Amino acid sequence: MASYLLIESRDPFESNDVSYYYDLAAGLVKDGNEVTLFLVQNGVLPARKSTRSGALAGLVQSGVKVYADDFSLRERGIAAGRLISGVKPAPIDTVVDRLAAGDKTIWH
Amino acid sequence: MSDKKMFTIVLMDAPYENARATTAFRIIDAAVRHGHTVKVFAYEGAVALPFAKQAPHANAVHGRDAAQEDHPNPKDWIAAMMQAAEQAGGKLEWINCGLCVDERGVGEAIAGVTRGSPADLWKNATASDNTLVIPTK
Amino acid sequence: MKVLNVIEVAYRATIEEQDDTVVWITHAMKGAGADLTVLLRGNAVSYAVKGQDASGLSFGGKTQTQPPHLDDDVAKLIGKGVDVYVVEDDVAERGLERSELIAGLKTVPRNGLAKLFAGFDQIWHW
Numbered sequence: 121m122a123s124y125l126l127i128e129s130r131d132p133f134e135s136n137d138v139s140y141y142y143d144l145a146a147g148l149v150k151d152g153n154e155v156t157l158f159l160v161q162n163g164v165l166p167a168r169k170s171t172r173s174g175a176l177a178g179l180v181q182s183g184v185k186v187y188a189d190d191f192s193l194r195e196r197g198i199a200a201g202r203l204i205s206g207v208k209p210a211p212i213d214t215v216v217d218r219l220a221a222g223d224k225t226i227w228h
Numbered sequence: 229m230s231d232k233k234m235f236t237i238v239l240m241d242a243p244y245e246n247a248r249a250t251t252a253f254r255i256i257d258a259a260v261r262h263g264h265t266v267k268v269f270a271y272e273g274a275v276a277l278p279f280a281k282q283a284p285h286a287n288a289v290h291g292r293d294a295a296q297e298d299h300p301n302p303k304d305w306i307a308a309m310m311q312a313a314e315q316a317g318g319k320l321e322w323i324n325c326g327l328c329v330d331e332r333g334v335g336e337a338i339a340g341v342t343r344g345s346p347a348d349l350w351k352n353a354t355a356s357d358n359t360l361v362i363p364t365k
Numbered sequence: 366m367k368v369l370n371v372i373e374v375a376y377r378a379t380i381e382e383q384d385d386t387v388v389w390i391t392h393a394m395k396g397a398g399a400d401l402t403v404l405l406r407g408n409a410v411s412y413a414v415k416g417q418d419a420s421g422l423s424f425g426g427k428t429q430t431q432p433p434h435l436d437d438d439v440a441k442l443i444g445k446g447v448d449v450y451v452v453e454d455d456v457a458e459r460g461l462e463r464s465e466l467i468a469g470l471k472t473v474p475r476n477g478l479a480k481l482f483a484g485f486d487q488i489w490h491w
Contacts, residue, residue, distance in 0.1 A: 140475070151480065153483075161251060215255050215360075216264070219259075219357075223358075225360050271390065347397035349394065353366070359489065363374065
């Protein structure tokens with residue numbers, strides 16, 4: 121099986137295509153792959169606990185490793201204590217590390 | 229085996245239009261600081277990122293003159309990352325898609341930027357350890 | 366190296382460019398020997414609709430003489446031996462029947478994408 125890095129720059133408040141990407145992440149994990157979801161730009165917005173965080177929380181439960189770009193969080197005034205359980209702040213270097221590890225890397 | 233890698237990164241966004249260009253620069257900067265080699269293929273609007281004739285400006289809304297405003301021009305960030313890459317033992321190569329340059333009239337690029345074609349993208353991608361396409365919308 | 370080109374952005378600057386620029390670059394890289402497959406998803410499934418017509422635009426009397434022919438461009442990729450997939454769910458959600466689409470397409474259900482991706486070294490999402 122393979123390792124995937126899925127970078128999500130969009131948010132479900134503005135784009136209804138985010139559900140396709142979250143479903144893809146879940147499907148890849150279900151098929152036995154290792155999946156990292158890196159939220160960046162407005163993609164971090166659903167990581168702040170809200171009525172629209174359920175789908176992201178479901179991904180964490182399904183085994184996707186979910187990280188939120190620390191700069192994007194700070195830029196939007198989202199403190200670490202406001203994140204849903206299981207989403208970890210991470211530096212942009214995470215993307216470089218996963219690229220270096222050979223993850224199939226996809227930007228949405 | 230060296231832990232230094234080579235990545236091909238495809239960009240499409242013009243400067244000053246959305247957050248993707250900034251995030252792309254953050255990824256490139258992180259990669260070159262780690263000593264990796266990055267080959268950028270700039271497609272579509274991204275060919276304007278290293279345009280040599282970008283100029284800073286003052287900001288009357290904030291009451292800042294040009295010096296105080298220190299307005300970023302992406303060309304300067306690219307030049308700085310090229311230098312940082314060399315200092316870290318890697319390299320940042322920037323290839324502008326030639327037809328995209330022609331139609332936008334941005335042929336004057338900063339030093340170190342070269343002109344290429346989709347064949348260069350494929351050649352670099354196959355020679356790289358990994359590829360990241362950052363599309364536009 | 367086998368690459369899957371996922372195309373989802375549709376009709377972005379296609380009049381000015383006279384092409385979809387990702388369909389175009391796929392043609393160009395194929396010509397340079399690339400091993401590429403294409404997946405049309407989201408609104409880009411519309412590129413497979415037969416009979417699209419973007420002709421007739423004129424600004425200040427200056428007419429566009431070479432409008433894009435996106436369905437032909439996709440068909441020509443198939444003709445060059447590039448497998449072109451469309452996401453079945455995206456086609457159906459847009460009220461499209463298979464008979465309205467160009468010939469030679471392969472289909473994949475949305476819940477089959479993970480398995481499709483497994484067959485490629487890299488996934489380039491445009």
